[in-house]
Amino acid sequence: xxxxxxxxxxxxxxxxxxxxxxxxxxxxxxxxxxxxxxxxxxxxxxxxxxxxxxxxxxxxxxxxxxxxxxxxxxxxxxxxxxxxxxxxxxxxxxxxxxxxxxxxxxxxxxxxxxxxxxxxxxxxxxxxxxxxxxxxxxxxxxxxxxxxxxxxxxxxxxxxxxxxxxxxxxxxxxxxxxxxxx
Numbered sequence: 001x002x003x004x005x006x007x008x009x010x011x012x013x014x015x016x017x018x019x020x021x022x023x024x025x026x027x028x029x030x031x032x033x034x035x036x037x038x039x040x041x042x043x044x045x046x047x048x049x050x051x052x053x054x055x056x057x058x059x060x061x062x063x064x065x066x067x068x069x070x071x072x073x074x075x076x077x078x079x080x081x082x083x084x085x086x087x088x089x090x091x092x093x094x095x096x097x098x099x100x101x102x103x104x105x106x107x108x109x110x111x112x113x114x115x116x117x118x119x120x121x122x123x124x125x126x127x128x129x130x131x132x133x134x135x136x137x138x139x140x141x142x143x144x145x146x147x148x149x150x151x152x153x154x155x156x157x158x159x160x161x162x163x164x165x166x167x168x169x170x171x172x173x174x175x176x177x178x179x180x181x182x
């Protein structure tokens with residue numbers, strides 16, 4: 001379709017509709033991402049507390065076993081097996097608790113996704129704002145300028161989003177070191 005054949009009022013309505021529908025969907029996406037973050041934080045908190053409680057219960061159990069082995073004449077092989085099991089349990093619980101720190105990685109990803117959503121909402125707002133500002137008496141030149149300006153703004157916004165958001169997700173706040181996920 002030629003630009004000259006497209007009346008400015010139809011373009012305005014089209015831009016407003018695209019902008020409005022896009023913003024509505026992005027608001028829902030943002031809300032879903034924030035809810036996901038909340039649920040992840042709750043789940044990780046509960047899992048961490050549960051594993052800490054298991055670790056504490058196993059430690060108490062190990063104290064009782066140690067007292068029994070000291071007061072009873074148990075074969076050395078049994079004492080060694082119990083000691084190996086104690087270390088294995090402790091190592092496994094620690095490994096699980098450490099792996100729960102994927103929350104940091106997922107939080108970074110969700111945060112970046114929310115920034116992208118906000119950037120898209122801003123671009124759609126820009127689309128709506130510029131669409132309403134056109135003067136019908138100079139519609140053909142302004143449509144061409146508007147489309148060129150929007151193309152430039154979209155390119156700049158996309159570049160700005162990409163610059164800070166296209167990088168690996170690294171672990172933070174973890175004593176075991178850094179891991180790059182992507």
